[in-house]
Amino acid sequence: MWFMSLRSRSRVAFIGRSFATAVLLCPVMAHAEAAGDPIAVNVDQAKLVKLPGRIATIVVGNPLIADVTLQPGGLVVVTGKGYGATNVIAMDRAGSILVDRVIQVEGPTDQVVTVYRGVERESYSCMPLCEKRITLGDGAAYFKATMDQASNLSAKAASGTEKQ
Numbered sequence: 001m002w003f004m005s006l007r008s009r010s011r012v013a014f015i016g017r018s019f020a021t022a023v024l025l026c027p028v029m030a031h032a033e034a035a036g037d038p039i040a041v042n043v044d045q046a047k048l049v050k051l052p053g054r055i056a057t058i059v060v061g062n063p064l065i066a067d068v069t070l071q072p073g074g075l076v077v078v079t080g081k082g083y084g085a086t087n088v089i090a091m092d093r094a095g096s097i098l099v100d101r102v103i104q105v106e107g108p109t110d111q112v113v114t115v116y117r118g119v120e121r122e123s124y125s126c127m128p129l130c131e132k133r134i135t136l137g138d139g140a141a142y143f144k145a146t147m148d149q150a151s152n153l154s155a156k157a158a159s160g161t162e163k164q
Contacts, residue, residue, distance in 0.1 A: 038102040039088070041066065041080040042109055043136060049076050056093040062086040066103040080105040082136055108135065 041047045053074035060068050065086040067079045078088070083105055090099040113130060115122045120139030124130040132146045 036101070038085070038104045039078055040104045040106060041078050043080040043083060043105055043107060046077050046079045049078055050074060051076055051090050052098045054092050055090045055098060057091045057095075059089040059091070060086060060103075061088070065105050068103075078103060083107065108133075 039047065039049055051074045055070060055074055055076075058068050058070050058076065060066060062084070063081070065080075065082045065084045066088070067081055068088050069077045069079075071077065076088075076090075085102055085104050087100060087102050089097060091097055108125075111126045112133060112135065113124045113126050114135075115124065117139075120142065121137060122142045123133045123135035123138050125133035132142075132149075134143055134146050134150075138146075
């Protein structure tokens with residue numbers, strides 16, 4: 001009976017040590033998993049992401065896909081520029097890598113209607129009425145005409161004048 005008691009006590013001690021180790025390592029493992037998650041952002045939209053506060057340098061793998069701007073306190077603004085995936089590397093002043101994460105830029109989430117006229121493509125945002133929406137991959141003539149209209153409207157709004 002004394003032998004059984006000793007075996008039970010060592011089993012309880014082993015389980016207790018295993019539990020304590022798991023409790024201590026759980027936050028480290030959760031942080032490592034969270035650091036590896038991709039940053040998902042839509043094209044033409046921005047997302048705020050909190051990274052470690054001691055970042056000195058940010059490197060973006062492909063700035064045509066995403067742009068990253070560092071704000072004070074480790075807050076970064078991730079802006080989707082084009083479809084696809086790239087990565088962002090954050091380093092401290094000594095050059096040590098603090099973060100290396102994937103940025104996944106996806107298509108628009110609003111209701112987009114795509115119209116094909118031969119090989120030319122036009123996009124419209126239909127929420128609730130359909131209006132022109134410039135989307136990567138639209139035809140060059142449609143893209144330019146829509147951008148010119150938007151630029152003219154913006155310039156007139158900034159100057160406060162309206163052409164009659």
